[in-house]
Amino acid sequence: MIAEKYAAEIESILAKYPSDQKRSAVMPLLYLAQREGGYVTKDEMIEIGGILDITPTEVASIIGFYTLYYDHPEGKVRLQVCNDLPCALRGADEFLEQLCENLGIQVGETTPDGSVTVEAVMCLAACDKAPMFQAQTAESLAYYENQTVSSALEVIEKLKTQDTAS
Amino acid sequence: MSELILLRHREIPDINQLEVYRQHGGFEAFQKAVTSMNPYDVTDQVSKSGLRGRGGAGFPTGLKWTFIDFENWPHYVVANADESEPGTFKDREIMEGNPFQFLEGVALAAFAIEAKEAYVYLRGEFWQIAASLDRKIAELEREGLLGENLFDTDYSLRIFTHLGAGAYICGEETALLESMEGKLGQPRLRPPFPPSFGLYGKPTVVNNVETLTNVPLIITRGGEWYASIGTEKSTGPKVFSLSGRVNKPGNYELPLGTTFRELIFEHGGGIPGGREIKAIMAAGASSSLIIANDEALDTAMDYESVPKVGGALGSASVIVIDDSVSIDWVLRKTLHFFSHESCGKCTPCREGTFWMRHIIDRINAGEARWSDVELLNEVALQIKGKCLCALGEFAIEAVTSGIERFEADFRAIAASSPDGE
Numbered sequence: 046m047i048a049e050k051y052a053a054e055i056e057s058i059l060a061k062y063p064s065d066q067k068r069s070a071v072m073p074l075l076y077l078a079q080r081e082g083g084y085v086t087k088d089e090m091i092e093i094g095g096i097l098d099i100t101p102t103e104v105a106s107i108i109g110f111y112t113l114y115y116d117h118p119e120g121k122v123r124l125q126v127c128n129d130l131p132c133a134l135r136g137a138d139e140f141l142e143q144l145c146e147n148l149g150i151q152v153g154e155t156t157p158d159g160s161v162t163v164e165a166v167m168c169l170a171a172c173d174k175a176p177m178f179q180a181q182t183a184e185s186l187a188y189y190e191n192q193t194v195s196s197a198l199e200v201i202e203k204l205k206t207q208d209t210a211s
Numbered sequence: 212m213s214e215l216i217l218l219r220h221r222e223i224p225d226i227n228q229l230e231v232y233r234q235h236g237g238f239e240a241f242q243k244a245v246t247s248m249n250p251y252d253v254t255d256q257v258s259k260s261g262l263r264g265r266g267g268a269g270f271p272t273g274l275k276w277t278f279i280d281f282e283n284w285p286h287y288v289v290a291n292a293d294e295s296e297p298g299t300f301k302d303r304e305i306m307e308g309n310p311f312q313f314l315e316g317v318a319l320a321a322f323a324i325e326a327k328e329a330y331v332y333l334r335g336e337f338w339q340i341a342a343s344l345d346r347k348i349a350e351l352e353r354e355g356l357l358g359e360n361l362f363d364t365d366y367s368l369r370i371f372t373h374l375g376a377g378a379y380i381c382g383e384e385t386a387l388l389e390s391m392e393g394k395l396g397q398p399r400l401r402p403p404f405p406p407s408f409g410l411y412g413k414p415t416v417v418n419n420v421e422t423l424t425n426v427p428l429i430i431t432r433g434g435e436w437y438a439s440i441g442t443e444k445s446t447g448p449k450v451f452s453l454s455g456r457v458n459k460p461g462n463y464e465l466p467l468g469t470t471f472r473e474l475i476f477e478h479g480g481g482i483p484g485g486r487e488i489k490a491i492m493a494a495g496a497s498s499s500l501i502i503a504n505d506e507a508l509d510t511a512m513d514y515e516s517v518p519k520v521g522g523a524l525g526s527a528s529v530i531v532i533d534d535s536v537s538i539d540w541v542l543r544k545t546l547h548f549f550s551h552e553s554c555g556k557c558t559p560c561r562e563g564t565f566w567m568r569h570i571i572d573r574i575n576a577g578e579a580r581w582s583d584v585e586l587l588n589e590v591a592l593q594i595k596g597k598c599l600c601a602l603g604e605f606a607i608e609a610v611t612s613g614i615e616r617f618e619a620d621f622r623a624i625a626a627s628s629p630d631g632e
Contacts, residue, residue, distance in 0.1 A: 068393035112377035
């Protein structure tokens with residue numbers, strides 16, 4: 046239950062918004078809920094709806110609309126490569142293809158050991174430093190810029206071991 | 212330009228620390244405003260400066276602030292830090308490098324419209340920037356520069372960050388407000404505009420990060436000083452995000468009115484691999500494709516001149532395309548983006564971007580006849596002028612201009628397709 050686990054944080058999130066506009070806290074609460082497992086469970090949707098006086102369906106619609114919320118688990122490390130126009134002009138498509146080939150997966154898939162998911166995503170506002178990606182783990186979301194396939198594989202190894210260490 | 216006004220961290224590396232920012236005049240403007248100016252005087256200086264919105268629309272900032280409804284309270288300021296346009300990466304650098312100047316700009320805007328709460332809406336991927344801004348806001352509260360009864364006056368102000376979660380549409384101001392209210396980020400029917408019906412239905416000013424970062428120096432040095440930079444109608448400096456096929460991509464702060472040629476060839480170091488420049492997109496993926504001939508290259512990048520060569524300055528996100536690139540591939544890229552990011556509210560945009568993506572995939576795969584190119588153009592024109600927000604319009608800019616101005620690229624595909632012309 047996030048209400049017990051993050052009581053103080055929930056209180057400070059709710060304090061950001063007018064007391065009659067609690068619904069504004071739905072996005073920050075969803076980030077809290079998926080902090081540990083990387084996705085939001087059905088029970089957590091019901092719980093968040095209860096905290097904010099909205100229905101679980103309304104909570105689920107927010108998860109469905111925004112791309113950074115997940116309702117099911119994926120790899121421990123989510124590697125999201127931007128291959129929009131400016132990045133593609135700097136070789137992002139080739140980078141993405143070769144990275145997936147190295148990991149033995151297709152774009153959008155997770156490695157068989159469940160450790161890494163590679164996705165193509167929309168612009169990440171780092172167009173001058175492509176190829177680039179963001180790596181999402183349960184604890185963090187960080188940018189890695191001016192990448193090659195080998196530097197990306199090193200990042201993956203580092204994030205995987207960090208995850209086991211914690 | 213001799214002095215940087217926005218990207219000041221490039222000259223003063225530690226300006227992201229409050230002590231250093233204050234040594235360089237930081238928060239003098241806000242203190243001066245709160246202790247010795249009427250809110251309207253702040254707006255007046257911004258109007259005199261000629262500052263126009265840097266998010267893309269180029270709307271006069273001071274004028275926007277005067278639209279605030281003073282019969283309806285409370286008022287809000289929302290800084291738009293949703294920067295998601297392919298080709299745009301300036302607000303991120305400003306918030307990382309020169310964050311206090313941005314926050315002081317938020318504070319000045321709030322004082323000008325007598326708001327006691329301001330929010331910074333950041334795209335979800337800027338999670339670390341939001342955490343860093345939170346720490347800086349806390350520091351400002353400890354130092355008495357934000358919070359209750361500022362500088363022993365009765366003015367109080369708090370600033371909060373709010374993270375989006377990956378939706379380009381939330382850069383559109385009314386979708387952003389919906390998202391802040393905990394709803395789907397879908398645009399509202401306008402009018403009413405945010406200065407009369409904004410966040411929680413209250414009068415709200417929504418300004419882009421770069422726009423607000425200009426304000427502290429306008430108040431310190433005066434609107435006339437600012438208006439002396441740039442051109443007569445497009446005043447001030449602008450951060451140009453340069454990307455694509457150039458040797459030195461990056462952000463360049465230059466006066467409005469600088470030519471494409473100077474940006475791309477002097478600052479950007481020209482085109483790599485001995486290639487020729489073919490097309491320019493001046494406002495990110497939302498741009499029309501400008502034929503990069505001498506006339507275009509010698510055009511001043513300001514709000515008035517770029518339309519004369521068939522484009523728009525927008526957020527000044529200049530994507531350079533060289534002669535090794537086929538325009539159908541460019542359209543495939545932009546249409547995949549817009550069909551993914553269409554919020555689904557208006558049918559012409561939702562269905563139109565979907566079908567345009569399918570048609571361009573066929574064209575790009577070399578499996579299309581000329582009639583498919585015509586069909587693509589027709590679908591694009593069906594979206595034009597039929598949606599609540601500009602996303603649909605943005606999606607067709609490159610399509611219609613690309614087919615018209617680079618017809619040869621499409622003729623070649625149609626001629627070589629198995630089905631023939």
